[in-house]
Amino acid sequence: MRMRVLLPWKPRIIGRLRGALLTVCVLGLTACSAVRLGYDQGPTLAWWWLDRQLDFSSAQKPRVQAALDDWFAWHRATQLPAYADELAQLQRLKTERLAPAQVCTLFAGWQQRLRTAATQALPAAAEIVRTLTPAQLEHLERHQAEVLDDAARQFLKPGSTEAERRQALIDRETERFESLYGTLQDAQRRRLAEALVASPFDAERWLAERRARSADLLRALRQWQAERADAATVQAGLQRLADELLASPRPAYREQQRRVTEANCAIVAELHNSATPAQRQRAAERLKRWEEDARALAAAPRGRVPQ
Template identity: 40%
Template sequence: MALTLLLGACSSVGLAYRQADTLAWWWLDRRLDFDDTQAPRVRQALTQWLDWHRRHPLALAEDVALIEEIAREAGADTRPERLCRWAQQLRERQHLHLQTLAGGAMADVLAGLSEAQLRHLQQALDEDNRDWRERFLRGDADQRQRASRERFIDRAETVYGRLDAAQRRLVADRLRASPWDAARWQLERERQQRDLIETLQALRTLQAPERERRAALLQAWARRTLEPDDPQARQYREQLQRFQCELIAELHNRTDAGQRREAATRLQGWARDLRAAGAATATAAGS
């Protein structure tokens, strides 16, 4: 199912939650190369972000509840509309987490980036783009189609276990009609990256007393990463989402009882991991 495949990409969800601040630090520092003054402020901002989740157990409970709902539904046939509803809920959860991070002390830290650090970020993004093109734009159309099929099957098998030959043929047949265009998506990635650089440059022009404007600027960027302002980009994302919901609903409805039990078991395990991780971090914070 659409959301289960997304969840399948991060099956170590409990570990990711426990180490969210560390993982985010690593990702940010690689791209922005924080100096000795900035580094502790960034770590503190990330810790405060994770502390927000500890102080607001309802946020974690809603994440767990979403996974548990999908697990309960795994044994029955489904419809594309249901999958798209779950996908929308996932985007809303992502939006909440991004808005919380962007609205905290992180905006103040990012406002202090130097021109050299922005150049470093651009170089890191250029490297990311080269890696992305190597992965998704390599070879001719047939080679890209095969690679796309194998990526999809790998994600599906993370949830359902081994797919049989008929299920694999279904995936291959449907993906031939996919609206996914790697070259077009690369252009969208580059547009988002330019938006990020421009946002960070704008942050640098705001003075310390303008903290609320800094936070609002960064939160607006976070919103655009999930819901683009550009109508064509937004329409393309919606088209991709509908196709994915239809494909995954059809695949799910072709799975057997054993595969559905496997999906439910894995989802229930991820929900337990996330709940346990939240309890562990809350205990650590109070000790």
Template identity: 40%
Template sequence: MKRPLAFGGPVTTTPAILSLRRIISLATLLMAVLWLSACSAVKLSYNALPEVSYWWADAYGDFNGEQSLRLKQDLADLQAWHRTRELPRYRELLLNLERLTSTEPDAAQLCSLLPPARERLQALAEQSAPMIARLALSLSPAQLDHMDKKFAKNEAKLRSEWVELSPGELLDKRIEQYTDRAESLYGRLNAAQRQGLREALQASAFDPRIRLAEQQRRHQDMLGTLRRLRSSGAPQTQAQTQAQAEQAWLAYLARALSPPVPAHREQQEHSIEEGCQIYAQLQRQATPEQRDKAAKRLRGWASDVQALSQQR
């Protein structure tokens, strides 16, 4: 299964107890093309997400028995909600995107698909807030230290795989990444499409050092948020503590989606615009056969989403 399509730069994981990407993955597994995972076994992958997400999260939290049992149940409940309430909306996103495959959209038209997708992410964030809050409040200092070490490993990996590359190596890696993801939708790109992709990425202002700095900021933001929750001053009722933790999670998520550091936010916004421009260009260059293939794949994914939403 290919990784989800992204707007430029590396697709990195930003752990936030379950990690921003993992908890969102329940919604974005089936996201429209810019975020979509082109997987031939969508149904199997979606149904396995609670179990896979648990084991991934446990690598960060090193959960005890009680935490594990509660988290597994929470993930199952979250998926049940998502299956019935959200998947039908993702089907509509896919069908809206499928309708564009017969046209030649500009970047603005492609980017116009993002606000509805962000609404779905916000809905998932709000639905998951109680389970994230409960888990956050149960983490011990040793578990937070374990998480900190895992974050450091992730940062070292991003540094070695992206920041330390030469300009030529970085360009080649981004071209390969974009090509793989475009071909998951259109099939094999031709020489003109590959050259257009190379030229677009050669002109890109993407800087992996900023991406690393933003990942480090998110890691410290998350750890700081969790530690503040543990050391909150005045005594509170359990309900007050839970509500405070939920608000802290949603505030963290807002900062993750819209970084407070201007340079980090500017690169994120530029990467989104760049991605829309690149995919609009690829769509304009697509042959009739490629457009037909893209439409069929999107309709197939939409059909899979509909079938998943009806499973119980």
């Protein structure tokens, strides 16, 4: 079970494809039962994720946990109903053809929802950031290095051939599409593989950008700490860093992001348009289950997992 909490800090190769038609399945959970159980346990899961990175003190723990409780209460009450409405709209696409521009518009809408969710977290996050110690920033730096090393092993696969890395990419993205549409036909698999090979995505550039973003974050945290920055300064800085996840401050990579996004939108549109009636029906049913999950979670009081 996986869950992305607060900010999308871990972009994936074709994560943007799923941002359009796979949506984000209520913050990144996939199975129906896992959505309901995982979301209800969201504050706890988020706490574990954050504590692993920052190693909070006993004095910080209550503030962080209260902030997470408040954020999830806000999200449940104000965001899940809108997610459900959008998932209902997406189900209607089973009878339509899609243009790449439509897919990019859908993706941009989900990006904005994530930005809204991140912005809601920033006031509390800024206050917590101001309490971090030099030792905690060193802990974060070590953790970030481990995460980046794991990403390098996963996507660059040291010691493997270019053909092996390409096949791993194709297998990974085929599995993601099949999680929505079901088993792809041979012709669809071939076309998806061709499109992925032709994509402007460059794993080495992507990883270099991730390393740069990690360095940006650590540099900002240390600067705020050294200057004893006030909450407003830290909050504005966190907003900037969050926005830069969606649009890199480095022009060359920002252009790369644009090209990759356009290619991904074209891949999604082509696959959707080639889907059989049975595949489209399966996708609609999956989206319907996610919609029902979102509505049930929005209606359920915290601490009760709807069945």
